[in-house]
Amino acid sequence: MNDQRNLHLLIEQEIPRLRRYARLFARDRDTADDLVQESLLRALSGLHTFVPGTNMRAWLFTILHNVFRNDYRRAKRNPVQPNSDLIADHAATAVRGNQESHMELTRVQAALSTLSEDFREVILLCGVEGLLYEEAAEVLGIPVGTVRSRLSRARSALREAVTTRSCLDRRLPAPPAALKRVAGQKMLSKGSPRVPAVSGLATSLRTTQ
Amino acid sequence: MNRSSPEVTTLDLQDYLDGRLSASRRVEVEAFLARNPQSAAEVEALRSQAMVLRRLGSDILDEPIPDQLLDLVRQLP
Numbered sequence: 001m002n003d004q005r006n007l008h009l010l011i012e013q014e015i016p017r018l019r020r021y022a023r024l025f026a027r028d029r030d031t032a033d034d035l036v037q038e039s040l041l042r043a044l045s046g047l048h049t050f051v052p053g054t055n056m057r058a059w060l061f062t063i064l065h066n067v068f069r070n071d072y073r074r075a076k077r078n079p080v081q082p083n084s085d086l087i088a089d090h091a092a093t094a095v096r097g098n099q100e101s102h103m104e105l106t107r108v109q110a111a112l113s114t115l116s117e118d119f120r121e122v123i124l125l126c127g128v129e130g131l132l133y134e135e136a137a138e139v140l141g142i143p144v145g146t147v148r149s150r151l152s153r154a155r156s157a158l159r160e161a162v163t164t165r166s167c168l169d170r171r172l173p174a175p176p177a178a179l180k181r182v183a184g185q186k187m188l189s190k191g192s193p194r195v196p197a198v199s200g201l202a203t204s205l206r207t208t209q
Numbered sequence: 210m211n212r213s214s215p216e217v218t219t220l221d222l223q224d225y226l227d228g229r230l231s232a233s234r235r236v237e238v239e240a241f242l243a244r245n246p247q248s249a250a251e252v253e254a255l256r257s258q259a260m261v262l263r264r265l266g267s268d269i270l271d272e273p274i275p276d277q278l279l280d281l282v283r284q285l286p
Contacts (some may be wrong), residue, residue: 008282010284011282012274012279012283015274015278015279015282016269016270016271016272016274017269017270018268019269019272019274019278020269020270023266023269024265024266024269031279033275033278037277037281038279039276040278040281040282041281044281044282059282065231084253092229104261105261105264105265106261108258108261108265110267112265125264127258127262127263127265128257128262128265128266130263133227139286148223148224149220152219152220152223154221155223155258156219159254159255162258195240203273
């Protein structure tokens with residue numbers, strides 16, 4: 001009984017992270033909490049399959065991921081367009097925070113929402129939740145090497161998306177390089193066009209306008 | 210080919226950033242970065258992106274957990 005209680009406590013501690021992942025992934029609040037609720041129900045009913053001493057966080061994220069796969073993807077109607085809740089969230093956040101760092105956070109979140117699900121998954125698990133590649137591989141049911149290469153491409157794609165978005169925000173034309181480049185496929189090389197850090201790029205564009 | 214230069218790939222740079230290189234490989238990558246400011250800038254851009262990502266949704270973590278979720282895990286069978 002005490003074991004059971006401890007496991008429930010372990011689960012409870014992870015709820016904020018599950019909610020964050022769900023919110024950033026599902027893009028609207030109600031859907032996100034519904035999916036977390038469904039995941040918790042499955043976790044509790046399948047608690048006997050949890051091996052004590054193993055990683056509760058990874059176990060719960062695996063369940064959440066499966067719920068997304070099975071329920072959310074089937075249910076959602078509009079797989080590509082960012083949800084209006086997200087945009088409203090961003091507007092509210094943007095009004096609240098006038099600091100550049102807050103703006104950047106908002107920009108990155110908005111840019112993230114434009115990426116494919118595969119990319120968002122690895123960014124959220126490894127980049128936001130800080131899971132190891134091995135843990136993310138377990139959650140997603142893919143090899144560690146796939147996590148590694150997908151994460152690399154996702155990070156490039158996110159940088160491209162942030163660059164494009166920051167130009168949109170400032171009503172500046174996106175640099176042709178950001179539009180033309182196929183995100184994630186370009187390897188670093190001495191000869192390849194450099195994409196400068198986002199803030200630096202925006203500044204340099206502004207001064208040339 | 211996944212090679213950007215004879216010695217260091219984009220994935221190597223990511224491994225470097227994520228602390229997944231062996232000590233000897235890390236030394237090689239650092240030497241490469243010292244010779245290639247463009248790649249060093251890439252690493253810095255990735256690093257600053259990683260720092261932003263760490264803070265993403267931290268406001269959600271601070272929200273009170275909705276009652277219907279708490280009730281679920283607090284009721285024991």
